[in-house]
Each structure stands twice: as structure tokens, then as C-alpha cells.
Amino acid sequence: MGRPATFSRDTLQHAALALVDRGGLSALSMRSLAAELETGAMTLYNHVADREDLDLLVVDAVLGEVRVPPAARYSWKREVTAIATAVWRAVRAHPNVIPLILTRRTRSPASLAIAESLLAALARSGRTRRELLIAFRAITAFVMGFAQAEMAGPLSMGQGEQAIDMAAQVRALPPDRYPHLTVMAAEATKSQPELEFRSCLRALLDGLSGTKR
Amino acid sequence: MGRPATFSRDTLQHAALALVDRGGLSALSMRSLAAELETGAMTLYNHVADREDLDLLVVDAVLGEVRVPPAARYSWKREVTAIATAVWRAVRAHPNVIPLILTRRTRSPASLAIAESLLAALARSGRTRRELLIAFRAITAFVMGFAQAEMAGPLSMGQGEQAIDMAAQVRALPPDRYPHLTVMAAEATKSQPELEFRSCLRALLDGLSGTKR
DNA sequence: ACCTGAACACCGTTCAAGT
DNA sequence: ACCTGAACACCGTTCAAGT
Numbered sequence: 009m010g011r012p013a014t015f016s017r018d019t020l021q022h023a024a025l026a027l028v029d030r031g032g033l034s035a036l037s038m039r040s041l042a043a044e045l046e047t048g049a050m051t052l053y054n055h056v057a058d059r060e061d062l063d064l065l066v067v068d069a070v071l072g073e074v075r076v077p078p079a080a081r082y083s084w085k086r087e088v089t090a091i092a093t094a095v096w097r098a099v100r101a102h103p104n105v106i107p108l109i110l111t112r113r114t115r116s117p118a119s120l121a122i123a124e125s126l127l128a129a130l131a132r133s134g135r136t137r138r139e140l141l142i143a144f145r146a147i148t149a150f151v152m153g154f155a156q157a158e159m160a161g162p163l164s165m166g167q168g169e170q171a172i173d174m175a176a177q178v179r180a181l182p183p184d185r186y187p188h189l190t191v192m193a194a195e196a197t198k199s200q201p202e203l204e205f206r207s208c209l210r211a212l213l214d215g216l217s218g219t220k221r
Numbered sequence: 222m223g224r225p226a227t228f229s230r231d232t233l234q235h236a237a238l239a240l241v242d243r244g245g246l247s248a249l250s251m252r253s254l255a256a257e258l259e260t261g262a263m264t265l266y267n268h269v270a271d272r273e274d275l276d277l278l279v280v281d282a283v284l285g286e287v288r289v290p291p292a293a294r295y296s297w298k299r300e301v302t303a304i305a306t307a308v309w310r311a312v313r314a315h316p317n318v319i320p321l322i323l324t325r326r327t328r329s330p331a332s333l334a335i336a337e338s339l340l341a342a343l344a345r346s347g348r349t350r351r352e353l354l355i356a357f358r359a360i361t362a363f364v365m366g367f368a369q370a371e372m373a374g375p376l377s378m379g380q381g382e383q384a385i386d387m388a389a390q391v392r393a394l395p396p397d398r399y400p401h402l403t404v405m406a407a408e409a410t411k412s413q414p415e416l417e418f419r420s421c422l423r424a425l426l427d428g429l430s431g432t433k434r
Numbered sequence: 435a436c437c438t439g440a441a442c443a444c445c446g447t448t449c450a451a452g453t
Numbered sequence: 454a455c456c457t458g459a460a461c462a463c464c465g466t467t468c469a470a471g472t
Contacts, residue, residue: 014455038446048457050447059446107324113373115390120399123375127401137408141376144405146363146421148374153366154358160326161361162336163354177328186333188340192357195350208359215428227436251465262465263438272465 015045017055017065024062025069028104036066064116067108071118074098076125085213087129092151092209095122099155100201106159110152123148133217143216150212154205162189163196165204172197228258230268230278237275238282241317249279277329280321284331287311289338298426300342305364305422308335312368313414319372323365336361346430356429363425367418375402376409378417385410 023044027036038059042049056062077090099109123144130143157165162178164171178186178193236257240249251272255262269275290303312322336357343356370378375391377384391399391406 037444039444050457051455053447053457054455107320110323110369111320111373115375119375120394120402124399124402127405131401137404140401141405141408141412142417142420142424144376145367145370145374145417146424149366149370149421150359150363150425151366152369153362153364156323156365156369157358157362160324161358162328162332163357181333186337188344188353189333189337191350192340192354195354199354204355204358207355208362211355211359211428211431212363212425213428214431215424215426218424218427218431250463252463261438263467264436266438266466267436 015047015055020045020052020055021065021069024066025102025105028066028108029102032104033107036062038062060112063108064112064114066105067112067114068116068118070098070102070105070109071095071114071116071122073101074118074122076122079125079128084129084132085217087132088126088147088213089206089209091122091126091129092147093205096151096155096205099151100158103159106155110156146212146216147209150209154208158201163192163199165196165199165201167197167199171199228260228268233258233265233268234278234282237279238315238318241279241321242315245317246320249275251275276321277325277327279318280325280327281329281331283311283315283318283322284308284327284329284335286314287331287335289335292338292341297342297345298430300345301339301360301426302419302422304335304339304342305360306418309364309368309418312364313371316372319368323369359425359429360422363422367421371414376405376412378409378412378414380410380412384412 020041024036024041027041027044038049038052041062042052045051052062056065074094076094077087079087081087099106126147127140127144130140130147133143135143157163164174164178175193175197178196179190181190181193183190233254237249237254240254240257251262251265254275255265258264265275269278287307289307290300292300294300312319339360340353340357343353343360346356348356370376377387377391388406388410391409392403394403394406396403
């Protein structure tokens with residue numbers, strides 16, 4: 009009933025992201041977001057089609073933080089590395105949003121810009137279309153999968169308390185049944201996600217630049 | 222009130238998977254599953270801790286379908302390829318479950334067995350622990366990420382009607398803003414997920430067997 | 435011990451009404 | 454035209470009671 013307090017879609021978007029960052033996905037609902045914005049739940053529908061649309065807005069807020077580096081400075085490998093790393097860091101900066109990022113299909117300008125710049129960088133390596141598609145698939149799969157693994161994989165990453173707890177659990181499994189896994193859980197205790205990401209990505213790029221068949 | 226109809230956790234698990242396979246994730250709720258089993262919702266809590274536990278059961282039903290091949294038949298690369306492909310195929314056979322698989326951390330025997338056998342295969346290539354961890358991370362990230370991309374990536378896979386629609390949408394973007402993406406959307410029309418998965422995985426394995434630094 | 439209906443505290447969204 | 458409260462059809466889960 010007429011508080012003029014009409015807010016922009018942009019403030020809604022960032023309020024939603026802030027809620028998820030702070031309290032996890034369960035902290036975001038039409039009602040909780042409306043309360044945050046000091047309005048009624050139904051008012052949100054003036055800015056957003058439905059809950060799914062709100063989720064996409066949150067995903068896009070994260071992807072919008074990706075700073076795609078200016079093109080073609082060094083080798084194509086370095087450029088691809090810069091883009092992939094930028095995406096991974098932005099995603100990783102919002103761990104609570106990762107389930108949304110993994111499961112929502114975005115077609116926003118931010119997400120298309122990332123895809124386009126990655127393709128442009130890869131195209132500099134001289135490939136047929138088919139090879140370019142393969143390279144694009146491999147890299148995007150790896151980046152998203154690496155973020156996924158940090159959230160849900162069997163071998164914990166990083167040195168947080170939670171990661172160390174997880175490692176301890178896996179290390180405590182019967183070593184005769186899981187000889188490698190238990191050893192690797194110990195190794196994962198020294199995990200440095202940034203370095204591991206770089207090493208994995210380098211291996212992938214090496215493989216993608218090898219002889220074509 | 223004593224229909225004796227006590228059912229096993231196993232039938233509950235497969236009924237839940239069947240509901241998701243048939244009707245998507247939204248078709249599975251405590252109430253819908255109970256109805257399927259011709260009982261009341263609260264009866265489920267005799268077999269399952271909570272909804273999260275039910276989700277894990279569904280994830281595990283899929284991972285339980287992975288047939289890990291017998292070890293050490295050919296080269297380590299072929300063995301790793303066999304395992305990765307088996308996982309990917311099982312996941313892909315249940316597309317509606319993918320969001321759950323990506324976001325739930327399982328520690329079930331099925332999931333641990335997969336991880337252990339993948340590590341065992343990789344260990345045959347002769348690596349330090351640190352290199353083994355890197356290789357494991359790269360491959361699991363890739364497999365999960367590839368499944369994720371088929372569900373939510375910008376370039377559609379396969380020749381289904383839906384995939385073709387999606388490709389058409391991306392192809393219809395302004396080509397001066399998205400020169401590579403629009404071309405690749407056309408290329409993706411010929412997409413053969415199985416072949417692309419193999420090509421990407423081969424590149425990754427090539428990279429992982431290259432010179433260490 | 436195992437089972438289960440009623441009730442509670444949430445959801446997203448429709449609808450009809452406000453200005 | 455924009456806003457919004459009440460109400461509806463769902464959720465997962467607590468609680469108390471059945472056998």
C-alpha cells in the first residue's frame with residue numbers, strides 16, 4: 009500500500025546473493041528476501057518471474073564478478089589459463105552458490121561473454137571447429153568439475169577445519185580395503201587448491217596442444 | 222495401525238530413484254514416495270534419517286550401477302578410461318539425478334570403491350603422491366564437469382530436439398558480438414557426446430602422462 | 435519396538451483487491 | 454500501472470498416540 013520504496017532489480021540481485029553468501033541457500037526464499045528489502049513477498053514478482061528466475065539472478069551475480077582479461081597478451085595457453093582461473097576464483101568466492109551455478113543453465117550476457125572469450129583464446133591455437141569444440145568442452149568441464157570437487161568430492165581441499173575433519177574420516181577407513189584412498193586422504197591434508205588447480209589445468213592444456221589424431 | 226507392509230530400505234531406494242527418473246526431482250517428496258509405497262509419510266523415517274538422507278540414497282543408487290572394470294588388464298590409460306567412462310555413463314543414464322549427484326557429498330561404499338579403483342589405476346603410471354593427487358583431481362573434476370555441461374552448459378550436446386532448440390538459440394545471437402560462440406553452436410549440432418567425452422579424456426590423459434615438472 | 439495421523443512451521447504462487 | 458495481503462496447495466518434520 010504504497011511505500012514508494014520501489015527498488016531496482018539490481019539491488020534485489022545483490023541482496024539475494026548476500027543472503028546466500030551469509031546464510032547458505034536455505035537462507036534465500038521469496039519471503040526472506042522480501043523481508044530483507046522491507047517489503048512483501050509478492051512485491052518481488054514485479055522484478056522477477058518466479059523462484060527459478062531469482063536463482064538465475066544469483067548465479068549471474070557471481071558470473072558477473074568474473075573479470076575476463078583483455079585478449080591476446082601472451083600465448084593462448086596463458087590466456088586460457090587466465091580466463092579459467094578467473095571463473096574458478098569467482099565461483100569459489102561464493103561457495104554457497106556453487107550448487108546453483110552447477111545446476112542452472114544461464115544464458116546471460118555475463119556467461120556468454122565468458123564462453124566467447126574462452127573460445128576466442130582457444131581459437132588462437134589453430135584448430136578445426138571440431139577440435140575447438142573438444143577443447144572448449146574439456147576446459148569448461150574441468151573448471152566446473154573442480155569447483156564441484158571442492159564442494160563434494162571424496163578428497164578434501166584446503167586447510168580449513170572442515171576439510172581436515174573430512175580427511176581424517178577418509179583416512180580412518182579400513183586401509184586394506186582402501187589402500188590408496190587412505191594414503192591420499194593424508195596427502196590431501198597438505199592440499200593447496202590454487203596450486204592444484206593450476207597443475208591440473210596445465211596438464212589438460214598440455215594434452216590439448218599435443219598431436220591431433 | 223499395522224498393515225504389516227514393512228518394506229526394505231532397498232525397495233525404498235529404488236522406488237525413489239524410479240520417481241526421479243520418471244518425473245524429475247520435483248516428483249520426489251516424502252509424501253509422494255510414501256504414496257508410491259502405499260504408506261504414510263512418517264513411515265519413511267523408519268528407514269531414512271531425513272530428506273537429505275533420502276537424496277543420498279538416490280545418488281547412491283546411481284553410483285551403485287557403476288561397474289568398475291577388473292583391474293590391470295591393459296595400460297593404465299585404458300583402465301582409467303574404462304573407469305571414467307563407466308561413471309559417466311551411469312550418471313548420464315539418470316539425467317534427472319545429476320543435480321543431486323553434483324551437490325551431495327557421498328561417502329558410501331559404492332562411491333569409495335570408484336575412487337579407490339581410479340586411484341589404483343592411476344598409481345600404475347608411477348607417480349609421486351602429489352602427482353597422483355593431481356591426476357585424481359583432474360579426472361574426477363573432468364568427469365563430473367562433463368556431465369554437468371551436458372545438463373547446463375552453453376553448447377548443447379547430442380541430437381535431441383531440446384539440444385537442437387538450444388543450439389538454435391545460441392546460433393541466433395548477434396554474430397558480431399559472439400563470433401565464435403555462434404559458429405560453435407552450429408558445430409554442436411553434430412555433437413556426439415560419447416565421442417567428445419573420449420576425445421576430451423584422451424587429451425587429459427595425454428597431458429597427465431607428459432613430462433613432470 | 436515399530437508404526438503413523440494430526441499438526442506445525444515453513445515454501446512458492448494465485449487471486450483479488452488496494453492505491 | 455504498480456503494488457500487496459490473504460489464501461491455497463504444497464513441503465519436511467515434531468509430537469503424541471496408536472498397536
